[in-house]
Amino acid sequence: MEFGFLPSTDLDTIDFSLPEGDDSILPGQASPDFKFYFGAARWGRKEWVGTLYPERLKESLFFDEYLKHFNYIELNAVFYQLPKADQVRIWAEKAKPYPDFKFTPKISREITHIRRLKNAQAATNNFIEVISEFGAALGPCFFQLSDNFASKHFDVLEEYLVSLPEDFKCNVEFRHPDWFEPEVFRRITDLLTDLNIGLIITDSAGRRDVVHTSLTTDSVHIRFNGYSNHPTDRQRMEAWRDKILNWKAKGIKEVYFTLNQWENDAFYVSQLTAREVFKDLLV
Structure with missing residues (x-):
């Protein structure tokens, strides 16, 4: 959450208007299958007990309660530690009474931050194998590239993304500012569009460059x-x-x-x- 942070006293000085962006990939007419998913990054927040969650709710029941309020979870926790397949099946089973619910797991930091997309095939295969246990409840996973993963690593990124299975639905979040320089941004959006990979939009006050509103899927x-x-x-x-x-x-x-x-x-x-x-x- 530190990314793009500004003191609240600075907020009134920021232009929060959204840019036009490039949405030309859209067909131009409404889809009957449109779905709006609304959720949080985690369900295990003790601060929510007594407000969003009932008083004295046991922590083991946090996810059960979360399911009553939201139709998806970003699932940031798997970035730090990939769960066992059995645990994923338990979460998926809990979500079954909510057929529209989706999990959008954050790709393991071993892949994005430790290996930095190099020699990461085994780790990627393992991640996909475990996460696939969500079954129909699995939404698009997402890669959060590190703040110092700059566009000079474009070729590394391209090689890695091209290696992903075609049916692996995912999105990418860029943080280094030079990805948003016009020439580089056009290059990356062209690549992601060709690969049918999404481009995450992050709305933080201190980094308005990442609020690009351009679509690649x-x-x-x-x-x-x-x-x-x-x-x-x-x-x-x-x-x-x-x-x-x-x-x-x-x-x-x-x-x-x-x-x-x-x-x-x-x-x-x-x-x-x-x-x-x-x-x-x-x-």
Whole structure:
């Protein structure tokens, strides 16, 4: 959550308007299969007990309660430690009563941050094998490249992405600023479009370059970092509602919207605001 952080006193100085972006990949007419997914990065937040979760709820039941409120989980925890296949099957079984629920796991740091996409085939195969146990509940996984993985490593990235199975649905999050230089950005969006890989949009106050609003598939993953319910949170959500409704009219099929808060105890009010703003999408 430190990525793009600014003190709240600076927020009123930021231009939060969304850029036009390139959505030319969309067919131009609404899809009957459109789905808006809304969730958080983790379900195990003790700060939510007594607000989002009932008082005295046991930690072992956090996910069961989470399923009642959201239709997807970003599942950041697997970035740090890949679970056993048996554990994945348990989570998938819990989600079965909610047939529209999706898991969008974050690719292991062994692959992205330790191996930096080199000599990572065995680790990738293992990750895919374990995560596939989610079955029909598996949404697109996502790669978060490290802050110092710059565009000089383009060839490494291309070689790795080309090696992925064609049926492995995934998105990529870039953090180093030079990926967003116009020439490099065109090059990477062309590559991702050719490979049918999504380009994550991260909305943080201190890094407006990563709020690019360009699409490389008909599915998009938006990572929204709120600021403890500062008035700009709602303004930014409203801008995203309008952008998503525009994409919906043009034929986007899936939108995954992850809500984060710098302070976890601010999440309850934040998700209530999001439900109000996105009420026309949460159907």
